[in-house]
Amino acid sequence: MVRPGGRSARVQESVHAAVRDLIAETGRDALTVPQVAARAGVTPSTVYRRWGDLQELLSDVAVERLRPEAPPEDHGSLAEDLAAWTELFLDEMSSPAGRAYIRDALLGDPDGSNAGQCSAYAADQVEVVLARAVARGEAAPSAEAVMDRVVAPIMYRILFRPDGLDAAYARRLAAEVLA
Amino acid sequence: MVRPGGRSARVQESVHAAVRDLIAETGRDALTVPQVAARAGVTPSTVYRRWGDLQELLSDVAVERLRPEAPPEDHGSLAEDLAAWTELFLDEMSSPAGRAYIRDALLGDPDGSNAGQCSAYAADQVEVVLARAVARGEAAPSAEAVMDRVVAPIMYRILFRPDGLDAAYARRLAAEVLA
């Protein structure tokens, strides 16, 4: 039986908040389960039983943080909408904090569901942009094409080649998928 | 002073071998530093001092395993060389073992150098294929383009969307970058 409300929910929220606070205060590397538990007013064994280990907990928190906060802005044309969104996406994801969250999300993710959620967030944003273009009567590529040719190269470089990532690169990718 | 030879080299090799053996025997999840050290005939503190923690050690071993063993095969044309290499690459990387090594390589990699090495391995292979095409007098895209449009989508899907990866997808990516 799943019990999403009541005490379980309070514990979950309190532990997540403790992780966020401690990351901000003392950095992610110094984090330990007993430390998080103490700050959350919870026993370590509760954390171990619910999350397994620190990585899975961090992965949970990371996915929450990677959720987009607002729909992509409307600039009046697909070309500009996609360019602006891509630029913003690259900016957020390639920041030190963004990289750390991406790594955390991938790390403590035995079944790939957290990573899948991250990808779904990006895909949703892309689909909003594309649907808007279609509503305007513009020709638009498929969301798959944008994921493969815009999102994937950015994420690949963030993870494997931490260099040469700037706004110009983002705009070039956006322009090329529309060509 | 770096001491690549002698005892240090023996310890490194013996520890790496212990990791490979134990992964094969008991699985990666059951691995611990004391276990690896015991198998390698070494004290745990040696492992902790040289590698820091289990993740960095696994990352080291993973990068070794991700090194290509042979140059790409020559099939007589760029289209077929690239399609065949892409298919093989996807096949190796998307296998359960491949995924595990990719994750490990990314995980215990504070400065991104191991991930960079993985990317360099793929880039080298791609460059061999492209150079061969140029030598034949064929028109060839840049290695960057192949990384962005073939390698990146594959790695993105492996990490973020573990579905819909098959030989046909590999061949489609290879064909599209040449179009």
Add this chain to the structure above:
DNA sequence: TCGCTTAAAGCAAACATTTAGCTTTTAGGA
């Protein structure tokens, strides 16, 4: 070849984290 120097490994004890058995609390339903 023979010492010298010092990076790296060994050892062992202190320390921290993780696991596991059992008890207590409490959300959700009858």
Add this chain to the structure above:
DNA sequence: TCCTAAAAGCTAAATGTTTGCTTTAAGCGA
């Protein structure tokens, strides 16, 4: 309101990690 069982608390044992000091041996120069 009472029952049931999922989830949290508590504690102690097991396990893993860190650290100071000692010992070994690789690389270097005489």
